[in-house]
Amino acid sequence: MLPSFANHVLCEMMALDGNERRRITPDKSPTHSVVLRPSRQFNVRDNSPANRHSFHGMTSPLTSPTSRERPEQLKRYSQQLHYPASYTDLPPYCGNLSIAKQRQAQVDRPADGGNRHTNMRGSMWNTVNARTSPGSDLQEARPPPVVKKRGLPRDERPRLKTLVRVGSLNVGTLTGKTREIADFMKRRRIHVLCLQETRWKGSKAREIGDGIKLFYHGLEAKRNGVAIAVSGPLKEHVSSVNRVSDRIISLRIATKDGFWTVVSVYAPQCGCTEADKEAFYEELDDVIRSAPEGDYVTVAGDFNGHVGQDRQGFERVHGGIGFGRRNQEGERIIELAEAHDLAIASTFFIKRESQKITYCSGGRQSEIDHILVRRQFLKTVKDVKTIPGEEIAGQHRPVVADVCIALPKQTKAVREPRIRWWKLTGETQKTFREKIAAVGLPDPCGLIDPVWASAASTILTCARDTLGETKGGRRGDRATWFWNEDVQKMVKAKKDAYKAWQKTKSLSMLAEYKLKKKEAKAAVARAKNAAMDELYDKLESSQAEKHVFRLAKARRRASLDVTEVRAVKNEDGEVLRDAVAVKERWRAYFEQLLNEEFSRKERNSAEPVAGPIQPWTVDEVRMAMKKMKAGKASGPDGIPVEAWRSLGELGVRWLTMFFNNITRSEKIPEAWKDSIIVPIFKRKGDAMNCANYRGIKLIAHTMKIYERLLDMRLRDMVEIASDQFGFLPERSTIDAIFIARQVMEKYREKNKPCHLAFLDLEKAYDRLPRAVLWEVMRERGIPECMVRTVQVMYDGSTARVRTSHGITSKFDITVGVHQGSALSPFLFIMTLDTVVKHLLEGPPFTLLYADDVALIADSRAELQLKIQKWQSALADAGLKLNLRKTEIMSSSGGDDVVLDANGTAFTQTEQFQYLGSILSADGTVDAAVRGRIACAWLKWREATGILCDRRCSRVLKGKIYRTVVRPAMMYGSECWPVTKAHERMLNTAEMRMLRWACGLTRRDKVCNEDIRTIMQTAKTACTEVAVVWTRYEKITTTPYPAGLGDGSYRKAPQRRTEKTMEGHRMQGYERAWSHQG
Template identity: 30%
Template sequence: MERRKVDILCVQETRWKGSKARSIGAGFKLFYYGVDSKRNGVGVVLKEEFVRNVLEVKRVSDRVMSLMLEIEGVMLNVVSGYAPQVGCELEEKERFWSELDEVMESIPTGERVVIGADFNGHVGEGNTGYEEVMGKFGVKERNLEGQMVVEAWKCLGEAAVEFLASLFNRVLESERMPEEWRRSVLVPIFKNKGDVQSCSNYRGIKLMSHTMKLWERVVEARLRKVVEICEQQYGFMPRKSTTDAIFALRILMEKYRDGQRELHCVFVDLEKEYDRVPREELWYCMRKSGVAEKYVRVVQDMYERSRTVVRCAVGQTEEFNVEVGLHQGSALSPFLFAIVMDQLSEEVRQESPWTMMFADDIVICSESREQVEENLERWRFALERRGMKVTRSKTEYMCVNEREGSGTVRLQGEEVKKVQEFKYLGSTVQSNGECGKEVKKRVQAGWNGWRKVSGVLCDQKISARIKGKVYRTVVRPAMLYGLETVSLRKRQESELEVAELKMLRFSLGVTRLDRIRNEYIRGTAHVGRLGDKVREARLRWFGHVQRRESEYIGRRMLDTELPGRRQRGRPKRRYMDGINEDMKLVGASVEDAEDRDRWREMIRCGNP
């Protein structure tokens, strides 16, 4: 203090028991308070010449104390605080803030206040490169270039709502947004597939102003009220998800397999779909969809004079203008893209399930190869004449129940790659209608998730209960994804459970040589059987389908009956075979699914 010429210093974690004032040498005196010599304790160090100016000392607790001084006729209140750290009880944290509030409220208006406290705020592992912004605005996180302010808006409550409403009204009336919102940072994100050194295997995500994203949400909500998107679009639509599209495609393939009829599917891939959307085409599609001209101009202003920089491991580029495509990372872009796809496909799409779209993921189905080839060419023409481009190398063709000599599909004379399996919306579908490859993919996805958190799961200092919670949160959802749409065989269920038990044994540090039963492993980690969770997810999804309206694609697929006979021999396992077995096991019927609460109670397996 003497070297740095500090006259008043607030200190925390003194760990001195008692409430005294003690001279600490070099002309300084410490006023402190503590109740335990092993933890906490706060104090204020004063230069000796200011000690006689002390009028009052308030020792509230071993975490809060204050001093009142009169210096040259000015009342100065010095508050020292020490907030509870991570791991402390919630009651202790609330008590600290309550005590601090009481001290602050007791200080008369007009008197000066200085707070010196360790608030134990967590802002990241380090501040290298963030010295100018760390700790200024964010809540528990680093405030990257002043953009991470959503948490701050939440903390401000009603005051934030009133301010944002006023700001957004001004933007709407003037049709001009703040210039700072036009700047963004483009960060390349690896797609986790292909060559890591190839730029084509990276997706650019824009880091934009968070307040602008709130404004985009307001605009999106108003656009959704006036724009009606076609039923074939499953991406970013209310009451629709990837599961709807995956389920419809799987049941369609199952029906054609059982009827011994061919089904031809083409999975269309668009090249750089977000980056290729022409701006003029976007304005045209918005107007054609019935968007008011004022909101068209508001969206146009969002894209006017937009500038960005690219940030990568070796540094940052110069700022440049972005004059084509939609903003990656924007809250409004997904719905704008849905509007564009809705208008571009208006003349070529067929009803579901013959045409299904999830944003830019398009699947075209038909009973004949010639028809699906013709439909593919019509789609190509409709998209490419408006600025989009079909990727020939990634567009793939699959035939269900294929007969000899059925041939392949061509696009502008170029043969489309023919496959026996395809990863559609994260779930692998096979031309034979089976799900064996998907089970192996789920096991692989589970191991990938396990490796990401293996530092926690394999740490001997962490309890088995916490490990089980991390496993259920991170690993199990990856293994369960999409399995509610398939009917697993006993062998496939066993394959999933074997993989799960290997992960749990690794996490708990035991092997089969320890001769510990599986039931004990699951009980220690508080993890139930994966087969039970698969059955619960499958029945939950079936109940959801049964409660939907009759026009819903899932209901229509289940109710569809195709002409034809199943092949001789042992019949292939169907989705409803698994559902009937599941319902028999839990004592439920199809009629029970109409009551959601009762259905959930009946199918719940009870395991965590």
């Protein structure tokens, strides 16, 4: 208890009244003492131990020269301070407590030059205008009042904010240093590291080891470039990334209390023009201004400016503890800080000179790397310093800041173990089939639910015994297998040589450092190649294609900025972070989306058609299973179609009898009615907005087989009009695009205006009323028993949503057709074909591809009348036009608007992307060619992880290019009236891709034909694509317009698709004849 009283005494000695600001001024006179004023403030007149304290003119009992006087003095002092007298008996050693408190280290304590409060955790400063540090949480040391509830029992355990370390470093170049940066961040416990002068081209994200993810951006190689590296605990909470320029990049991290905006900057250096500097600071102003008011903002980077020590006039943002003298660029930094109320954090902390210098070159030292935070959060900054001795960048040193931020609670991702179905091949498949035959499947003619439950249990049990299961949980880091002990020793030797050279500055040590650096780089390259040998051996095997696409997909996923979003916004725009709240928001969003129905008119019910369904045959079931693609995600039951295929005839015959049992009983298993919705981000808009996600529904594969049986029967019963090109045999998007281009060419040829309307239906699949669907099926003459079979599949259907926090609870779905179902496309086009059959004019004036509708008219008035009729017919069936996405295009231009039935004007455009091909109002294909080249580059960037890998063979790269990149470039080229200029554009883009894949440039003087031979890739030619299309005789069977009535021909000859096709066909035939000869 006695030392406790001493602490109380010290507390009263060092407490300051916050309402009255006093200075602690030094005095050289040795006779002045510390006087405790009535407000319990003190002035340091002398720092000598003998004359340390005096209380109201009375000698302090702690420093009294006679220990015998202490009890009486302590008693009087305790009465003045209202302490119990029983605490006045102090041992002799307590007199030195106050002296010990004053001798605490001052190196890492901040000093901003303002009024400083002292507390029990800090030392008593002998500094001009001293006050408490920005990070102090004990500004008043006296016991708090009861109303603050401090010291009282709490309902929950109080959690302290986590100390997060953010840093900045100019690396000079990232090439060959990513693993060292990861190791540096791990050793120094850095959570976020801003990097400058990366000299990397591109805008991607990648894993660099130890769970650290790097977000980088650069426009030109070997110049500028910025990046931000985020450690494992925080990378999953990155909500957005903003790449402004090759000098500015920012990202937003979700925290427990809000969001943390981190900006990495690389300011123009001295050699840059004033225009470049002004542009940089204007962009940085926009980035900081765009950060929400409540965000914790940190701007870190290489500012290339000295802020100096002078703080006059800038006391709020400058702490006065800088290095060197301020220059013109430093004035810009302070102006930026003043404009946005940012504090230059390093100037508020007293440090040694070695912990201040961030740049050292040619004997010159300076502080040009800074960390800025919002002034209101300055108290959360606990420390800022430079770390000397790190050999990552030759001239720059890393600067780090410890800030107090409440990080979100780390929750382990819930990943259930999965059966390794991909191993179901060869001998394993035979073993699985034998186990199923030994155990035996249940009798398929019994009760539906017990039979299916028993069959599913048997299949899953045998699969687990044969194939095994994954462990679940988070996948390990596979990107740094090469970081073994030998490599680490070489890198450590390099760092030791660097430190020795920095100490001696001798030429011999510099040569030793360069040698060690070269050896370390070679060791990293050898270890990396050895670790990847097994992978590349797989890529050269017979199953290389499967491994290649899997690897390309994994590398593309790793390059995405945001892989999952753990926080979403509610309907009011408020951010939800709690796991329960996030799951409930996803469930409520999809429940509302999938159960909302537009108003409609009642349709006249058709008479039901009597007649039984013919039993399903083995051949039909075998054909339905054949149409199912392998490797797709399974439904909630976890049984993929590969399980039934591996059973051979046993599985086909069992399913045939089971499906016939379902049809007779008009009941499906209850397990089939459940589905899982997976939200897929559209890669545009706010990632925390649920409306920017597309829900993909995972349904049981066995149910999909049954749906395909119904689909084949329905297609034989119902005939769809020729206006529809979607989900029908021998019809595709190319047919619809070809007809649209032909119409525009014919109108242009006769100098007549062409008006087109591209209609978009709002949530067409999700809003289709099921009552309308049943009525349409009866109108089309489908037997009532089949109608009831489809009804059974939709009645009582439920769904759950898979989120980053787990799977939500179930909710009912009462509107629309199933997304991801094999039967839904035909049900939708059949319904649409029925409700608008009186409006279909046939090609070319009406073109439909599922819910994409194109209308063509001679005038705007005629087009407006057509749109209004379609809008009325769709509204009667419970469907609605999306006015925001419906657009109008006219070859004649003009300002006349087209209105809907309610008087709302539609958007007019000069170009429209119709089914993936850009149509221009002037009828040219220039925009279409450029658009396809841009799409090819997007595919190229997705596959650069393989195409630019030096270890992959060029033959394999050529195969990937032909199957992934080239189809994207040549899509729709069958109906282009191309010119020589268009073909040159396509060939130029393709040769750039092929040369990069080969690792060659034009300086290597390798001709294009040799590169095509190496890559086994023929020359890009629209002639070959057109010949392939015409071999199916689609041109002669597709109903395109032969003429459009009267009109005057244009004077100049025009390039026409028809003539292009004829020329392509003849060239193709001539090439074939010459090849045969």
